[in-house]
Amino acid sequence: MPRKIRNTLALALLGLLLERPMHPYEMASTLRERYKGSTFKINPGSLYDTVEALAKHRWIEPVETVREGNRPERTVYAHTELGRQEFVAWLDELVREPVAEYPKFVAAVSYLGALGPDRAADALEERARHLAERIDGAETALAETVGKGAPRLFMIEVEFVRHAWQAELDWARRTAAEIRSGSLPWPDHF
Amino acid sequence: MPRKIRNTLALALLGLLLERPMHPYEMASTLRERYKGSTFKINPGSLYDTVEALAKHRWIEPVETVREGNRPERTVYAHTELGRQEFVAWLDELVREPVAEYPKFVAAVSYLGALGPDRAADALEERARHLAERIDGAETALAETVGKGAPRLFMIEVEFVRHAWQAELDWARRTAAEIRSGSLPWPDHF
DNA sequence: CGCCGTATAGTCGGATCCGACTAATAGGGA
DNA sequence: TCCCTATTAGTCGGATCCGACTATACGGCG
Numbered sequence: 224m225p226r227k228i229r230n231t232l233a234l235a236l237l238g239l240l241l242e243r244p245m246h247p248y249e250m251a252s253t254l255r256e257r258y259k260g261s262t263f264k265i266n267p268g269s270l271y272d273t274v275e276a277l278a279k280h281r282w283i284e285p286v287e288t289v290r291e292g293n294r295p296e297r298t299v300y301a302h303t304e305l306g307r308q309e310f311v312a313w314l315d316e317l318v319r320e321p322v323a324e325y326p327k328f329v330a331a332v333s334y335l336g337a338l339g340p341d342r343a344a345d346a347l348e349e350r351a352r353h354l355a356e357r358i359d360g361a362e363t364a365l366a367e368t369v370g371k372g373a374p375r376l377f378m379i380e381v382e383f384v385r386h387a388w389q390a391e392l393d394w395a396r397r398t399a400a401e402i403r404s405g406s407l408p409w410p411d412h413f
Numbered sequence: 414m415p416r417k418i419r420n421t422l423a424l425a426l427l428g429l430l431l432e433r434p435m436h437p438y439e440m441a442s443t444l445r446e447r448y449k450g451s452t453f454k455i456n457p458g459s460l461y462d463t464v465e466a467l468a469k470h471r472w473i474e475p476v477e478t479v480r481e482g483n484r485p486e487r488t489v490y491a492h493t494e495l496g497r498q499e500f501v502a503w504l505d506e507l508v509r510e511p512v513a514e515y516p517k518f519v520a521a522v523s524y525l526g527a528l529g530p531d532r533a534a535d536a537l538e539e540r541a542r543h544l545a546e547r548i549d550g551a552e553t554a555l556a557e558t559v560g561k562g563a564p565r566l567f568m569i570e571v572e573f574v575r576h577a578w579q580a581e582l583d584w585a586r587r588t589a590a591e592i593r594s595g596s597l598p599w600p601d602h603f
Numbered sequence: 604c605g606c607c608g609t610a611t612a613g614t615c616g617g618a619t620c621c622g623a624c625t626a627a628t629a630g631g632g633a
Numbered sequence: 634t635c636c637c638t639a640t641t642a643g644t645c646g647g648a649t650c651c652g653a654c655t656a657t658a659c660g661g662c663g
Contacts, residue, residue, distance in 0.1 A: 390580030
């Protein structure tokens, strides 16, 4: 038995199966429908790998194989009691304990010096514009969904990323301004 | 030839080699010395794989193999001109274009409902405490380094993550408070 | 009716990443 | 001197992830 599952896609799938049994392809399309395509990386290869891993750990299990027309059988999975317990425990831990995550932007910022002050400020300003667009997009998605009468909790992660992007945007603008004004000194040997 | 390198550890290594030639183990220890252990995931396996990939792409190249005592030879690498160009172009792109990154916390938040209101608020408050500690740690590291006379730019990524953590902390506290006060309604079917 | 684009459903080989393990030397204390 | 630990340096097999590719069915339009 391979070691415990870490892949967050597994969390998404488990969460879905707590609602009702589904077959793999349906899990993917349901997630996309619910705007979760930007929260979880949904990729066919990983999807089927993950379903298998979940089954091997007995967090989910096949409940039936249906056949429509003469297409290959689709296996429908449901969560197990063990699966429900692990889901909640995992979730709890993920919320409580921040873990290291190495985002690409932080990596890049750590070598910002190599761009030289002008190009660095340009790049940060461009990023700020992109972030502003994304924030708009999140805003729209939120308004739409709440407009349809869905509870706020349904899109709570979008509220979070909007907030996080806003903070990143503020930093990018502020830092670009500091570079432009010369108040962030630039060592020569870069 | 495998496709273009994406791994950010490669960015870190290239950046180091722009300063001076090094052998792999030295790259790892230099990065750690400079507090980059939390910006880049430095793991022996990945390190040697990445060095090889960089060499295969001719972004770096071996310049000598030194031998001390009768230990195995250590290969010292230096950047190439191509490497320098790719480094700057890559950096520029990483700063300009936000890319999707699927952090675990966002995944967890998207199923926050499953914890129920009390446990969710507890968990968010605990996270806030952990974040506060990290922010303190970053603060200390910054003060120390600047105290030694290093330029701010040297630790600019720490300034960024401090800012990002602060935003996350604010959100966690605010959301916990909303849950406690009942102003974030909790649907039943969770 | 036949054609074409889109939706459904999934496979497979290879790229990538990881971390437990090996092994030699230096330094320091008994 | 001999042992113990820390540091230096790196290897390897397997776990994981990825995404291009395959293949069938369905709906609409000329």
